[in-house]
Amino acid sequence: MPETVASCPLCNESQSVQFDQRDSRGYQVTNQLCANCGLVYQSPRMTETELDTFYSHEYRQIYQGSEDPGKIDLSVQKARAKVLVNILKEAGIENVQRFADIGSSSGLLLERIRDEYQCQVVGIEPGQAYRDFAEKRGLKVYGTLKAVEDAGEPVFDLISLIHVLEHIPDPVSYLNKLREKYLALDGKILIEVPNLYAHESFEIAHLTSFSRQTLFQAVKKAGYSRISIQLHGLPRSNLIPLYITLLAGKSTELPPQGPVEAERWIRLKRRTGMAHRRVIQRLFPRQAWLADYR
DSSP: OOBOOOSOTTTOOOOEEEEEEEEETTEEEEEEEETTTOOEEESSBOOHHHHHHIIIIIHHHHHHSSSSOOHHHHHHHHHHHHHHHHHHHHTTOOOOSEEEEETOTTSHHHHHHHHHHTOEEEEEOOOHHHHHHHHHTTOOEESSHHHHHHTTOOOEEEEEEESOGGGOSSHHHHHHHIIIIIEEEEEEEEEEEEOTTTSOOOOTTOSEEOOHHHHHHHHHHTTEEEEEEEEEOTTTOSSSOOEEEEEEEEOSSOOOOSOOOOOOOHHHHHHHHHHHHHHHHHHOHHHHSOSOOO
């Protein structure tokens, strides 16, 4: 049965108002707007047990029509891996010893990072078919983060969550756990999420819809300091800022205990951003949506 989220996943306040309600792939999806900090999050939503079952058995089938990696999906992943490595290089990341990709899917980002940095790579992927695909390519992939811990894997100096954090029920606690248990002292974390102000966002699998402000506040609260943050649409669009990509390192200070910095005018920003997207699509259709991900 769906569960109601009693408090905001970012600031823990209980006051919220309905922000959006729609059908998503046969599911009714309702998103709330935190009246205190401005985070948009899904409530009611699936329980953690239901989410585990969903990602193990239903997610790929619902979104792609098959549990197995498809040609289009692999093409997008290959192009996205190239974009992400470029972002790391632009941020000055020249040396990686051990890399973990949470939600590693087919393993194409693992391969790209391994080849670029000549480092050890480990994936975490709950989907059996995608895990099998990656393992057949010689990659080490675990089904869960706990399995990584049980295997005695050393800590990592780079961890990525690419279109993963929006699926996590408690993103701040999850990021905090990664920082404390899995990230090296000078380690970095690379996060990419859909941009609330340009992406459709409201899907059954998306438990949180981040803006640049709320993503940064979540990372800061979990004990990280921002290195770089970009809004962009690659590899799908040259013009629409569909995604937020953030690179952060462990903060030298303890995670802040005070209130998060609130964001305002969320409804207006969403309406303005989506209107801008519609205009761009009409005026520059070939640049707004790239047909080729090679």
